[in-house]
Amino acid sequence: MPSYSMGQAAKLLGVSPETVRRWADGGRLRVARDRAGSRLVEGADLARFAVERGAGPHAVPEDDVPTSVRNSFVGIVTAVRVDDVAAQVEVQSGPHRLVSLVTREAVEELGLAVGVTVTARVKSTGVHVDLP
Template sequence: MTHFRIGEAASLLGVSDDTLRRWVADGILTLGHDASGRQVVDGSELAARAKAMATEASDVGDVRRSARNRFTGLVTHLEIDGLMAQVELQCGPHRVITLMSSEAAREMKLEVGSKAVAVVKATMVILETERDAAQ
């Protein structure tokens, strides 16, 4: 069984330790104990919460999209140069950088501090996991 300590579980969900503890107190998540007696959250329960949070965040009204990867964040850097613009978003713990036309950036009235949603549609995704210490 995969389990995560409170700090790591909170980080994976993009919330504070206090928020995770509040969810435990409210019955949204449950705590168990690992072999050392430390408080942990079951990985499958954490995954279900992450999925529920993503569903809540993706509710955008009457718009339908084929892309499921949506990252809401704040513009942290904007560089408009000639025909192209580079836009950097901070979406929770994720940094997303995109290139677009300068015209589009201006029409969207993007500026540092603006809220924006990066919608990603890709045909290939590479996953990485940490190696076990025994490997």
């Protein structure tokens, strides 16, 4: 089973290494020491922590509505690019950047603009997983 350094864990969680150290020192994230004394997080522990953290405020909207889409991200619109027919909307949800291509009409009807809070819902028939 893989183990991760504080820096590697931080990168996977989208936070600083100092934040991971604080979580470890506070008992939120279980760590062990290797022979050199460096702190390591076991892969299974990091995966559990990531799932728990994902259940936080950025994962599920407060006004959750019935939907078949299982991946919802509450975030803030950071960019809107509109042309004659289509538009590109960028959303920042915690450490995640999502980009959606929608119609110009949808942008206008929803009032999408930089600074607006939205829920991005993602449903995909294909999810690719790559190893580093």
